[in-house]
Amino acid sequence: MKLMKKKVILIPYPAHGHVTPMLQLASVLPKFGLKPVVIVPEFIHHRLSPQINERHGILCISIPDGLHAETPRDFFSIDKAMEDYFPSRLDDVVGELNRDEGDDGGILCFIVDLLASWAINVGNKYGVQVAGFWPAMQTTYRLIAAIPAMVRSGIISEDGCPLHKSPIRLYPGQPTLTTDDLPWLIGSSAARSSRFKFWSRTLDRSNTLNWLLMNTFPDEFHQKQLISTSCTQGVRQNFQIGPLNMHSTTSRISSIFWQEDKSCLEWLNNQNDGSVVYVSFGSWVSPLEKLKVNNLAMALEASWRPFLWVLGPSWRQGLPLGYVERMLGRGRIVSWAPQMEVLQHEAVACYLTHCGWNSIMEAIQCKKPLLCYPVAGDQFVNCAYIVDAWKIGVKINGFGRRELEEGFTRLMEDNEISQRILRLNEKLFGNEGRSKAMANLANFVQDIKKLLLT
Ligand SMILES: O=c1ccn([C@@H]2O[C@H](COP(=O)(O)OP(=O)(O)O[C@H]3O[C@H](CO)[C@@H](O)[C@H](O)[C@H]3O)[C@@H](O)[C@H]2O)c(=O)[nH]1
Numbered sequence: 001m002k003l004m005k006k007k008v009i010l011i012p013y014p015a016h017g018h019v020t021p022m023l024q025l026a027s028v029l030p031k032f033g034l035k036p037v038v039i040v041p042e043f044i045h046h047r048l049s050p051q052i053n054e055r056h057g058i059l060c061i062s063i064p065d066g067l068h069a070e071t072p073r074d075f076f077s078i079d080k081a082m083e084d085y086f087p088s089r090l091d092d093v094v095g096e097l098n099r100d101e102g103d104d105g106g107i108l109c110f111i112v113d114l115l116a117s118w119a120i121n122v123g124n125k126y127g128v129q130v131a132g133f134w135p136a137m138q139t140t141y142r143l144i145a146a147i148p149a150m151v152r153s154g155i156i157s158e159d160g161c162p163l164h165k166s167p168i169r170l171y172p173g174q175p176t177l178t179t180d181d182l183p184w185l186i187g188s189s190a191a192r193s194s195r196f197k198f199w200s201r202t203l204d205r206s207n208t209l210n211w212l213l214m215n216t217f218p219d220e221f222h223q224k225q226l227i228s229t230s231c232t233q234g235v236r237q238n239f240q241i242g243p244l245n246m247h248s249t250t251s252r253i254s255s256i257f258w259q260e261d262k263s264c265l266e267w268l269n270n271q272n273d274g275s276v277v278y279v280s281f282g283s284w285v286s287p288l289e290k291l292k293v294n295n296l297a298m299a300l301e302a303s304w305r306p307f308l309w310v311l312g313p314s315w316r317q318g319l320p321l322g323y324v325e326r327m328l329g330r331g332r333i334v335s336w337a338p339q340m341e342v343l344q345h346e347a348v349a350c351y352l353t354h355c356g357w358n359s360i361m362e363a364i365q366c367k368k369p370l371l372c373y374p375v376a377g378d379q380f381v382n383c384a385y386i387v388d389a390w391k392i393g394v395k396i397n398g399f400g401r402r403e404l405e406e407g408f409t410r411l412m413e414d415n416e417i418s419q420r421i422l423r424l425n426e427k428l429f430g431n432e433g434r435s436k437a438m439a440n441l442a443n444f445v446q447d448i449k450k451l452l453l454t
Helices: 016-032 051-056 075-084 086-103 118-125 138-145 147-152 189-206 244-251 263-269 290-302 313-318 323-327 339-344 357-365 379-389 401-413 415-429 431-453
Strands: 006-011 034-041 059-063 107-113 129-134 211-214 237-240 276-280 307-310 331-334 348-353 370-372 393-395
Touching: 006 016, 006 086, 016 034, 016 051, 016 107, 016 244, 016 357, 016 431, 034 086, 051 059, 059 086, 075 086, 075 189, 086 107, 086 118, 107 118, 107 431, 118 129, 118 189, 129 138, 129 431, 138 189, 138 211, 138 379, 147 189, 211 431, 237 431, 244 357, 244 431, 263 307, 263 331, 263 339, 276 290, 276 339, 290 313, 290 323, 290 401, 323 331, 339 348, 339 357, 348 357, 348 401, 357 379, 357 415, 370 379, 370 401, 379 393, 393 401, 401 415, 415 431
Parallel strands: 006 034, 006 107, 034 059, 107 129, 129 211, 211 237, 276 307, 276 348, 307 331, 348 370, 370 393
Antiparallel strands: none
């Protein structure tokens, strides 16, 4: 008799930095005898390569997002669509998958990105086990989980406004965060308040979960070091199963989302080893203001260093007139780079980054030091860890010529930074780190399969 594989339904938040790690997770599930089914809205689905199914055994199903074609798919429109429209569409898909149950192994569980917490209720409705997925540092999750405690102790108001600039220590011996680092403090006060509601709702829903899979390395967060477990809330069991990019060197999952400009690799081949500054601010942050783009462009021009800068067309308005032509030869600007291959390239000396979690993990995997310019969300917390805990990077507060040059010089001349990156690379991506993360994932799968038998 042919043994049918149970399906795992994975629901990412619909943005690149979230879909990629979810696909990386999905690509490992067949090793556990499971069939991954990733459900994404159409505007993401049409960008995903059909190779995902052929090469990685991941079935991707699209749902309509209910938004007008001309509506920008930004945080707020996506939030509204997720709350008002996605649940009934997912309902249709799960209903259909359930009807097919006679022909296959049925649904084992849902794995839901906590930023797509709307899907938890759909899983509950069908009586399917639901596990949460946190695509970033566990510390940022703890910060969100500390919202009720921060309100109680008067650090923030009921709608998330910091009441005074106060240090936040989640646990001893770790970088002290401040109220400026709170991830919802982006944009106008209306935008902040709406983001805070989003996080509060995310937290309420995540508190109902029994499992949380974290895209972080096994020792990032020591549970026993918590000052008091009552100061934060949270799900019952956390499994640190990352960094999931450890699976991407062989499967190349992360490179199939956007059209990559591979010509920059040829350009890198013609540069001296350890000479190029790679500049990228990820896929999701609001474009840097024109003035900042302009300042960064001038500072890069003033420096003698070659650079490779990922700058989407909408960000280029801030470039000085004739800049791209003037920099030809020394500076290369592309809309989207094959980031892993760039970071692996011997010509690249360091990475000027917005401190997105995936980019940080990739830089550590490729042993490249970081010049940090956090822009939004969790990036300030990530930056605090890069600079103060792991000491593998330097933070800059602006794009002044001197500041940038001093940052580059410190990164490239500080031998201890390179030594620390090598150690961190071994810890995260060496055999021990990898097997711990895989063992954690195996424990989760076993846990959830056991429940089916009881
Ligand atoms: O030219 C480029 C630029 C980026 N990337 C890839 O895009 C991803 C970017 O991810 P990340 O660094 O995490 O940044 P964002 O896309 O901005 O990610 C969002 O999601 C992350 C995970 O939750 C958060 O940590 C970030 O703050 C948030 O902005 C990485 O895998 C990069 O390799 C490319 O392949 N080519």
